[in-house]
Amino acid sequence: MPFEILSELKSPKQLRDLDDQQQNQLASEIREALLTIVSDRAAHFASNLGVVELCIALHSVFDFSKDRLIWDTGHQVYPHKLVTGRFPEFQSIRTRGGLMGYPNPVESDYDLFVTGHAGSSVSTVLGLKTADDLLFSDEDRKSVAVIGDGALPSGIVFEAMNNAAGLNKDLLVVLNDNKMGICPRVGGVASYLDKARVAPFYNGLKRDVSWLLNKLPVVGEPVEHMLGQFKEALKTFFHGGMLFEEMGFRYIGPVDGHDIQSLQRYLEMVKEVKGPVLLHVFTEKGYGFEPAQKDPVKFHTPAPFCRDENNEIVPVSADKSVAYTNIAADAIHQAMQADEKVCVLTAAMCAGNKLNKIRDEFPDRFFDTGICEGHAVAFAGGMAKSGMRPIVDIYSTFLQRSFDQIFQEVALQNLPVVFCMDRAGLCGPDGPTHHGVFDNSYMRIFPNMVVMAPGDELDVPLMLDFALSIDSPSSIRYPKTNAETVERSVAPIEMGKSEVMSWGEDGNILACGVLLPRAIEAAEKLRGEGLDVGVVNARFVKPVDEDVIRRAIETGFVITIEENAICGGFGSAVLEAANRMGEPTDRIKVLAIPDEFVEHGPRGELLADLGLDAAGLCKAAHELAGSSSDASTQELVK
Numbered sequence: 180m181p182f183e184i185l186s187e188l189k190s191p192k193q194l195r196d197l198d199d200q201q202q203n204q205l206a207s208e209i210r211e212a213l214l215t216i217v218s219d220r221a222a223h224f225a226s227n228l229g230v231v232e233l234c235i236a237l238h239s240v241f242d243f244s245k246d247r248l249i250w251d252t253g254h255q256v257y258p259h260k261l262v263t264g265r266f267p268e269f270q271s272i273r274t275r276g277g278l279m280g281y282p283n284p285v286e287s288d289y290d291l292f293v294t295g296h297a298g299s300s301v302s303t304v305l306g307l308k309t310a311d312d313l314l315f316s317d318e319d320r321k322s323v324a325v326i327g328d329g330a331l332p333s334g335i336v337f338e339a340m341n342n343a344a345g346l347n348k349d350l351l352v353v354l355n356d357n358k359m360g361i362c363p364r365v366g367g368v369a370s371y372l373d374k375a376r377v378a379p380f381y382n383g384l385k386r387d388v389s390w391l392l393n394k395l396p397v398v399g400e401p402v403e404h405m406l407g408q409f410k411e412a413l414k415t416f417f418h419g420g421m422l423f424e425e426m427g428f429r430y431i432g433p434v435d436g437h438d439i440q441s442l443q444r445y446l447e448m449v450k451e452v453k454g455p456v457l458l459h460v461f462t463e464k465g466y467g468f469e470p471a472q473k474d475p476v477k478f479h480t481p482a483p484f485c486r487d488e489n490n491e492i493v494p495v496s497a498d499k500s501v502a503y504t505n506i507a508a509d510a511i512h513q514a515m516q517a518d519e520k521v522c523v524l525t526a527a528m529c530a531g532n533k534l535n536k537i538r539d540e541f542p543d544r545f546f547d548t549g550i551c552e553g554h555a556v557a558f559a560g561g562m563a564k565s566g567m568r569p570i571v572d573i574y575s576t577f578l579q580r581s582f583d584q585i586f587q588e589v590a591l592q593n594l595p596v597v598f599c600m601d602r603a604g605l606c607g608p609d610g611p612t613h614h615g616v617f618d619n620s621y622m623r624i625f626p627n628m629v630v631m632a633p634g635d636e637l638d639v640p641l642m643l644d645f646a647l648s649i650d651s652p653s654s655i656r657y658p659k660t661n662a663e664t665v666e667r668s669v670a671p672i673e674m675g676k677s678e679v680m681s682w683g684e685d686g687n688i689l690a691c692g693v694l695l696p697r698a699i700e701a702a703e704k705l706r707g708e709g710l711d712v713g714v715v716n717a718r719f720v721k722p723v724d725e726d727v728i729r730r731a732i733e734t735g736f737v738i739t740i741e742e743n744a745i746c747g748g749f750g751s752a753v754l755e756a757a758n759r760m761g762e763p764t765d766r767i768k769v770l771a772i773p774d775e776f777v778e779h780g781p782r783g784e785l786l787a788d789l790g791l792d793a794a795g796l797c798k799a800a801h802e803l804a805g806s807s808s809d810a811s812t813q814e815l816v817k
């Protein structure tokens with residue numbers, strides 16, 4: 180039976196009844212379950228393979244029905260879902276209506292926060308621990324954060340460690356060190372962690388901690404052996420842990436993260452240590468599946484794959500379509516070729532942003548800051564001040580981490596930093612943590628900022644050239660989807676000018692961003708249904724094209740459409756402009772993401788459900804015109 184133990188596991192409390200052999204078998208079954216999943220959908224794979232043993236050890240040593248556990252970022256939470264009773268639903272993960280690919284308190288009490296952004300785990304467990312000490316002082320609730328080496332250099336982690344040491348809270352931070360973020364890790368902390376790798380696994384324990392281990396029953400590995408390694412261990416300690424010790428954390432490690440029983444012993448021990456502790460665990464990303472071990476970048480979130488007769492990995496579909504990300508990366512590449520002042524910054528998303536070619540060709544003008552978006556933006560501000568033309572290429576949702584640096588270090592200084600906001604829109608299976616649906620709103624509030632949204636792929640390079648030609652900060656947004664082209668003689672980009680595709684006598688759709696082709700589709704349908712509706716490629720969220728807005732309002736009804744939250748986005752900008760110009764707003768309909776968090780699911784389906792497609796536009800047009808739709812609109816609704 181392939182899932183003999185897993186299928187019987189209803190609660191992590193059962194883990195304590197398993198012997199060593201059964202625990203090891205469970206690890207194999209979890210890996211098998213992970214493999215089954217990734218054969219038919221893109222899902223986080225290598226990171227999950229790497230934490231199987233750590234997850235089993237943590238859940239068998241702690242009782243997280245009262246103790247607290249936060250997996251930083253949350254993309255490596257699949258084994259945790261499996262051991263906390265979600266095996267029966269596991270097949271549904273990352274599908275619409277199914278389990279989320281990240282922790283989700285709606286699914287289980289063992290998931291405390293919905294997460295997906297890196298770096299907050301130490302802060303949240305510190306908050307949990309501090310409140311638990313105040314509210315449940317008679318219980319000794321433990322608090323554990325598991326954080327990867329990629330997430331560790333985020334500034335907020337050091338803020339939290341600083342605070343935890345100051346409060347001297349009993350806190351366990353497990354550093355899951357696999358030498359990788361999505362891409363190979365970079366920077367000073369990475370080099371520092373590398374030093375710990377030169378020494379063997381830390382089998383000895385220092386100072387007052389060593390006696391504690393001697394008191395514990397040690398299965399397999401005698402304490403004498405551990406102490407025999409003391410000299411090496413000391414070296415390891417000074418190389419590997421000094422940073423954390425100096426920050427007020429007790430450092431223990433590094434230890435083998437693929438040995439469940441050894442992990443259990445160390446966890447039992449650190450559980451008793453007072454004050455904040457960092458347990459340094461070495462794991463291998465992709466462990467247990469050779470192709471993923473060999474290529475952890477590809478297998479971070481691989482496209483669905485299967486094995487051929489030679490046991491080689493083959494992709495399930497040979498999709499050759501080009502995404503907006505590729506179009507933007509090509510445009511950035513061209514801009515860097517044309518002007519030596521242009522440089523690009525990514526925050527640990529080189530692969531996601533498709534910047535590999537640029538990294539290899541222009542190593543001096545490519546900067547990977549690590550998962551440090553706030554720093555990346557301030558860094559770009561400094562470069563712009565010195566005369567460079569930095570492009571900050573960051574996913575819309577992660578750029579939220581830089582809100583204050585966008586304000587102070589860029590907009591307030593009026594520095595010409597260009598923000599390429601990838602994944603701006605609904606992100607599909609990643610869900611609410613990753614949907615980039617707030618940037619129209621958060622960018623347009625800043626004075627000096629020029630905010631653009633390409634209507635199709637042809638707009639992208641034109642907008643980038645325009646952005647690099649102006650002296651103020653600017654942003655360009657595009658979603659995670661295949662690029663589309665609207666056949667036309669493309670108008671040049673002019674500050675605050677939209678592109679009128681057609682003019683309608685009954686009404687006009689002001690389309691902001693890549694939903695432009697849906698607007699054109701809707702206008703064609705509506706024409707067949709007796710409504711003359713025009714389409715405008717808005718292009719600018721700020722400054723908006725007041726001339727076109729006035730003309731549209733004076734002609735008939737106006738529908739705005741955007742893949743952004745309804746609060747403060749393009750539609751709001753149009754309403755504000757109408758108000759400014761003294762124009763009526765009663766025939767303006769704003770189509771946008773409603774004021775709620777959108778679940779995970781295929782982008783197209785989510786958009787359709789929210790009325791952000793041709794059918795939704797037709798419906799809105801008929802409502803505004805007071806007419807009714809005919810069969811062809813019903814066709815679209817289907």
Ligand SMILES: Cc1ncc(C[n+]2csc(CCOP(=O)(O)OP(=O)(O)O)c2C)c(N)n1
Pocket residue numbers: 226229252254255295296297298326327328329330331357359360361464526527528550552577580
């Ligand atoms: C704020 C933020 N920026 C970027 C990302 C994208 N991201 C997800 S996982 C990851 C790498 C994390 O590395 P690590 O913590 O070492 O985990 P591993 O995958 O190696 O287990 C990155 C950059 C994110 N989730 N959150």
Ligand SMILES: CC(=O)[C@@H](O)[C@H](O)COP(=O)(O)O
Pocket residue numbers: 252254295361479480531602609659
């Ligand atoms: C966990 C995380 O934040 C990333 O792995 C994210 O899922 C990447 O998204 P893309 O697959 O769209 O690059």
Ligand SMILES: [Mg+2]
Pocket residue numbers: 327328329330355356357358359360
């Ligand atoms: Mg890592």
